[in-house]
Amino acid sequence: MTGIPSPPAIKAWARLMRVSRQLLERAEDALKDSGLPPLAWYDVLHELAEAGEGGLRPFQLTERTLFAQYNISRLLARLEADGQVEKLPVADDGRGQTVRVTDKGRETRRRMWTVYGRSIAELVGSWLSNDELDALSALLGRLRDPPAPE
Amino acid sequence: MTGIPSPPAIKAWARLMRVSRQLLERAEDALKDSGLPPLAWYDVLHELAEAGEGGLRPFQLTERTLFAQYNISRLLARLEADGQVEKLPVADDGRGQTVRVTDKGRETRRRMWTVYGRSIAELVGSWLSNDELDALSALLGRLRDPPAPE
DNA sequence: TCTATATAGATGCATTTGCATCGATCGTCA
């Protein structure tokens, strides 16, 4: 019975898609303009930095970042080729590996954050109050992880 | 002075990016599962349908859809090859052309909407009340079209 | 233990995107 979306739903959807695309593009542009790698690198380096010395398995990264499995596989290959991460065999699972961020990777993340963080502040932080930002987060949170259509 | 984003700004940004990506993926999957073309086709067909008989110039489509110019160029080539749109020379500008949706294109849009609309209803409409959806639209509207960084 | 099935991760191939640039026409200004 939810076949036809209400006008407010359509409008919210349209704005959500449009605004997120636009802001994402701005953030990517800012990184490019500073000669820094794309946001996808940041996402992975960030997760790995949070994970600490233990590192993460690639499949854990696919869960956390929403990138497709083959995408993570290739992204990690690029990051490794560039010395940003290192892959270690994992003892109790011969199929897998553990990925750990290197010092260079940590430094890359730090440099990216100075630009990325500024983008966030400019694109979002300077237009809404903290209360409004919290309200936005709360509303978006209700749309998160909707149950997959069986 | 807006160099460092506040925690609420970071959280709102993260949710915005994550939720929009996730919902977009769901909507795309639903179309694929029904054997329908990707959302990009819908966006263009929708704009052209709204424009009516007069059609639109490609550069107008790039403005309205946020797709890059070369992207629109190739998307239109694919749509034309598939008979969804037709390109007409435009009288008063020898460089340009006018793009108009065909009957087939209108039919494609209609069929896509039955699936796409249901996705919107399920992914957004069923989780927030209309008032909440309006509040979300209003907040997102404040983030729209931020002035480009010079 | 042996077999069947599931999971981790990589990869070949086609499609799409991004980037730079091009050819063509338009508009402006001398």
Added chain:
DNA sequence: TGACGATCGATGCAAATGCATCTATATAGA
């Protein structure tokens, strides 16, 4: 009118994405 910069749209080439599938290891069940 003629020259010049701007705009419209297309395109060659490289990189990234999507899709299907593959290899290898792990796990469950007879």
